[in-house]
Amino acid sequence: MARGNLMSEILRNDYATQADLDEALAGFVADKLAEAIALRGKASMVVSGGNTPKGFFERLSQRPLPWAQVSLTLADERWLPSSDQHSNEAGIRSNLLRNAAAEAHFVPLFDGSATAAAAVPAVAQRLACMARPFDVVILGMGIDGHTASLFSGTQEGLQDGGDMLPCVAVPAPSEPNVPVPRLSLTAATLTDCRHLVLHITGVAKRELLQQALRPGPVAELPVRLALRQERPPCRVYWAP
Numbered sequence: 001m002a003r004g005n006l007m008s009e010i011l012r013n014d015y016a017t018q019a020d021l022d023e024a025l026a027g028f029v030a031d032k033l034a035e036a037i038a039l040r041g042k043a044s045m046v047v048s049g050g051n052t053p054k055g056f057f058e059r060l061s062q063r064p065l066p067w068a069q070v071s072l073t074l075a076d077e078r079w080l081p082s083s084d085q086h087s088n089e090a091g092i093r094s095n096l097l098r099n100a101a102a103e104a105h106f107v108p109l110f111d112g113s114a115t116a117a118a119a120v121p122a123v124a125q126r127l128a129c130m131a132r133p134f135d136v137v138i139l140g141m142g143i144d145g146h147t148a149s150l151f152s153g154t155q156e157g158l159q160d161g162g163d164m165l166p167c168v169a170v171p172a173p174s175e176p177n178v179p180v181p182r183l184s185l186t187a188a189t190l191t192d193c194r195h196l197v198l199h200i201t202g203v204a205k206r207e208l209l210q211q212a213l214r215p216g217p218v219a220e221l222p223v224r225l226a227l228r229q230e231r232p233p234c235r236v237y238w239a240p
Ligand SMILES: O=C(O)[C@H](O)[C@@H](O)[C@H](O)[C@H](O)COP(=O)(O)O
Pocket: 048, 049, 050, 051, 052, 053, 075, 076, 077, 078, 088, 139, 140, 141, 142, 143, 146, 147, 148, 149
C-alpha cells in the first residue's frame, strides 16, 4: 500500500514489497503514456539500466497500450554491444520490449562506434526524433549517488547550457559500478520531462536518499539533479 506524502520538494511513494512497487509504478507509467497518446497521439519515455527496474519492466510490458505510438530510450548505456550481459539495451530487450510492449519504438544509444565520444553526434541526431519534453523519465540511483551515468567528481553532463548536446561520453567509473565507458543523457535532457521518477530499493539507498536531500553540491551526489526538480517534482518510488 502506498504512503504517498509530500516531503521536502519530492513526492514519496513507499511500498511494503518490491512487487507492490513494480505494480504501482507500471500503473503510473502506463497511465501517463496513455494520457500522452490521447492528447498528442504519441508518447516518449526514458528508462534506466541496472537491476532495479527488471520487475517493473516485466509488469509494464504487459500493459495494454497502443505501444506502436511509444518511443523509448535509455538514460545511459555502458559502451558494450547488446550481446554483452552488462549492456543496458540487453536488459530492455529481455524485460521490457516483449509482450504488448514488443511494438514500442526503441531508440538505442549503443551503435557500434569505437568509442562513446565518437557516437555522441549520431546519438544526438537519433534522440531528436523523440517527442520532447519526454512524457516520462525513470531514473535509478547507484549506491555512490550517481544517476544515469552521471558520476560524482565530474561536472560533465551536469551543467546547464543552451547549446549543449543532449548526451555526453563518460569515462569508465570505478567498481562496484560496471567499469566500462558510458554514454549518458545530460542532466538538462533527463529533466526535460512531464513526469520524473526515481526508482530505488533497499535500506542503504533510502539512507543515501536522505543524505542527498540535504543541502550540498549536485556534483557530489548527482542524484540531486532529480531530487531538486520542481517542474516536474521528482516522484520517489521505494521498497525495501
Ligand atoms: O547503467 C547504469 O548503471 C544505470 O542506468 C545506473 O544509473 C543505474 O540506474 C544505477 O546504477 C542503479 O543500478 P542498480 O539498479 O543495478 O542498483
